[in-house]
Amino acid sequence: MPHYQSICDSKVALHPNPIGVVEFYGGQFFGQLPVGSYEYLLQCLYDAGYTLIVVPYQFSTDHWEVARSLLRKRDCVRQKFPELKDVPHFWVGHSLGCKLIALLEASTTSDNKFQPPQIHRLSEDAGLTGILDQPSLLLAPTLPDNDDLIPVGFIGDIMDKLNIGIKPTRPETRALIEKSGMFNLTGIISFASDDTAGHVGSPEDKDVPWLIKHFSEPDHKLVQKQLPGGHLTPTGNEVLGYVISTEIVAGFLILPDxxxxxxxxxxxxxxxxxxxxxxxxxxKRAKRK
Incomplete structure (x- = not known):
C-alpha cells in the first residue's frame, strides 16, 4: 500500500526499491483528486516497483505554464530525495494530462533543454531540463481545444480574441508533435468505446487515431494497445474486492462500472x-537492490 506524502505540491509515494519514478497527471475533472480517483491504477504501479509523483490537475487555459510546473515538481521531488538520482523517470497521463506530457516531449531538444516555441518562451525556461530518455505512457490521450472546454463555438472565439483561450490549440499542438524529433519512447493505450479521445477506427479528427497514425512512422517505434472500455476506464477504486470506476453513457451521463x-x-x-x-x-536503467 503506497504511503503518500505531500511534497512539492504533489502526492509522493516512495517505493523502497524502485525500478522507476512515475509522474502521473490525470484529466481535468478526476485529476483534481488523483490519489482517490485513480487509486487502483496507482496502487498497481506502486506494487510493480514504481515511486509515484501524483500531481493534482491545475486548471488553466495556459497549458505551457502547466507543463512547466510538471518539470518543476519533478526537479523539486528529486532534489529532496537524492536516492532517486539514478532512478529513471517515467510519465503516465490520462486524457488531458497526456497533452501536457506531449508538450514537454515536443519541446525537448536533443541536448535535453526545455525549449517551447519562441512566442511562449520565458526566461526561466533556460533553467529547466526536458524529458529526454524519459518514457511516457498515454492513456486515452486528448489534445483539447476551446471547443472541448466549452462546446459552444462562439464562446471559444471570444476567448481567443480576449487572449484567454487554450494555449496551444489542437492544431498548434499537433504541428509541434509533427515537427518534433522525439516521441521514440512513447506508449498509448486506447479504449474501444472511447468517444472522447477516440479509438482505433475513429476518424482522425479524434486525437487517438491521429496520434497512432503519426507515431506509427518507423522513427517513433510506438508501443500501442487497445482495450475494451471507455474514456474513464483508468479511474477506479478497489472496494470490497471490486474495482469501481466510472463510465460515460450517452455522451454525458456518468455511471459506475x-x-x-x-x-x-x-x-x-x-x-x-x-x-x-x-x-x-x-x-539509464535502475539497478534493483
Whole structure:
C-alpha cells in the first residue's frame, strides 16, 4: 500500500526499491483528486516497483505554464530525495494530462533543454531540463481545444480574441508533435468505446487515431494497445474486492462500472512500461537492490 506524502505540491509515494519514478497527471475533472480517483491504477504501479509523483490537475487555459510546473515538481521531488538520482523517470497521463506530457516531449531538444516555441518562451525556461530518455505512457490521450472546454463555438472565439483561450490549440499542438524529433519512447493505450479521445477506427479528427497514425512512422517505434472500455476506464477504486470506476453513457451521463480485479488495464500498462524501460540504454536503467 503506497504511503503518500505531500511534497512539492504533489502526492509522493516512495517505493523502497524502485525500478522507476512515475509522474502521473490525470484529466481535468478526476485529476483534481488523483490519489482517490485513480487509486487502483496507482496502487498497481506502486506494487510493480514504481515511486509515484501524483500531481493534482491545475486548471488553466495556459497549458505551457502547466507543463512547466510538471518539470518543476519533478526537479523539486528529486532534489529532496537524492536516492532517486539514478532512478529513471517515467510519465503516465490520462486524457488531458497526456497533452501536457506531449508538450514537454515536443519541446525537448536533443541536448535535453526545455525549449517551447519562441512566442511562449520565458526566461526561466533556460533553467529547466526536458524529458529526454524519459518514457511516457498515454492513456486515452486528448489534445483539447476551446471547443472541448466549452462546446459552444462562439464562446471559444471570444476567448481567443480576449487572449484567454487554450494555449496551444489542437492544431498548434499537433504541428509541434509533427515537427518534433522525439516521441521514440512513447506508449498509448486506447479504449474501444472511447468517444472522447477516440479509438482505433475513429476518424482522425479524434486525437487517438491521429496520434497512432503519426507515431506509427518507423522513427517513433510506438508501443500501442487497445482495450475494451471507455474514456474513464483508468479511474477506479478497489472496494470490497471490486474495482469501481466510472463510465460515460450517452455522451454525458456518468455511471459506475464494476469489475473483479485484476483488470486488463493495469497489467498491460506495467507491461508497456517494461518494454519502454528495455529501450533505455543499460546505464539509464535502475539497478534493483
Amino acid at each position: 464494476i469489475e473483479k480485479p485484476p483488470r486488463e488495464l493495469e497489467p498491460l500498462a506495467i507491461s508497456l512500461l517494461e518494454k519502454l524501460i528495455n529501450r533505455l540504454p543499460e546505464s
